[in-house]
Amino acid sequence: MKEITLRVFRYRPEAEAEPTFQEYAVPLRDDWAVLDALNYVKEEIDPTLSYRWSCRMGICGSCGMTVNGDPKLSCGTFLVDHAPGPITVEPLRNFPVIRDLVIEMTDFMQKLGAVQPWIIRDESDDDPDTELLQTPSEMDDYKRYSMCINCMLCYSACPVYGLDSKFIGPAAIALAQRYNLDSRDEGQEERLDVLSEDEGVWGCTFVGECTRACPKGVDPAGAIQRAKLIAANEAVKAFLLPRWVR
Template identity: 45%
Template sequence: MAEGQAVGRVELKFDPKILEGLGKPLKTVTFKVYRFDPSRGEGVTYSTYQVPIFRGTTVLDALLYIKERMDPSLTIRYSCRMAVCGSCGMVVNGKEMLACKTQVEGLKSDTLVVRPMHNLPVTRDLVTDFDAFFKKHRAVLPYIIREDVDVNIDREYQQRPEEVVDYLMFANCIKCGLCYSACPTSATDEMFLGPQAMSQAFRYVADSRDDGHRQRMDVLDSPHGIWNCHFAGSCSDVCPKGVDPAFAIQQLKGLLIFRSGYLKKKRPAPNVQQKRELVPER
């Protein structure tokens, strides 16, 4: 490549002919898709489409078929198509899921209602605004904090395998926002940190290399922090990577109680009453 030559951007598009090469469709499914365009001022509407479904067709495949063949105005966010990036989170028939991971045939329904995730502002159609979500993520300091960083600049902090297991599950978070959408507390308290941020706080609290416990606990132990979790467990139910935010939150509650010294307080001595004398037998 010559010096100064610009690198062209490769645009990857969905080719509907791929589906045609699969033979006869298994069935046709009705898609009722949430539509919202703030520039029009028409409010929320739903558009209905009939989509041919083949073996292995995902919800994302179907939505891209709609966009390429039926309605180019439909707005969707997606990227990797393999449940790694977390871009295509949405609500299908009332449940949060990744569109690229969810096969239509597996939903066992001839009608799919597709809408954007809850608890996040809708930008357009199925696309939501993640600004507040990531602001809360940053608030819990999601990185390793060391107190000796100036002393041991070149040191490698090693871990034993059993230490990695303590936080490995929570390191699998892809920040898709499904848990945040499913959380009933986030629906009623827009300032609530949310399950994603709190599970990531636990990921670093549980890391043996980290010294940032105090800073994170101060964020969690706040009016819109960890105590507002009602332990509904819906966050863990919808995670596509098997992360258990509900478990992490309960662990953090225990650590906060221990930090407060509640478990270290001595209980008052029991009020021991004198034993009553038995009534003598006659």
């Protein structure tokens, strides 16, 4: 069987001060993604290699890596598309590296929590026996943004986040919009407090790399532009109208 070379980023903080690259020859099979090749390395060649993965089918968002310079889900990036190789596999950019291909995601998790990505609603007037119905067009308003799997490829692709990690970032804003645009939600104002900060939507300079990187077609850049319009609208109202009218 033909082989292809994986050039894998290695960093073992207890053993080496600087990261290195290690090459592995793996079978070039038509149906193998980069993740399959890494699993082959781990099982057959080098059990010390560390990386995150779970579902192998583009749902869990765990296996994001930099493949030949681009942020990709390694389970959806096929070896044959990068033949004859070598294929360089590195951790996601813009995040601290814990070990090998494993990155530190605490910053992202905090940002995700800050936008309250769940339905905020005063349920005191809701009848517990009645469903909150939604029309298909009401669902279409937010459905695209609900496809986010928190894989952080957009953070890895975003040059603004790379320069200033205080920026709340593409996925958090897209998920805030997912709930803001939901007809059952009443939390837009609470989320706006976070989104309308200078490090919120205004940090974005509309480079658009997040949308190109997204493996689920979420279009975070579009979500950010829509959130900017809402934030700007509120800022103009706050500037022009007295408090009791708003």
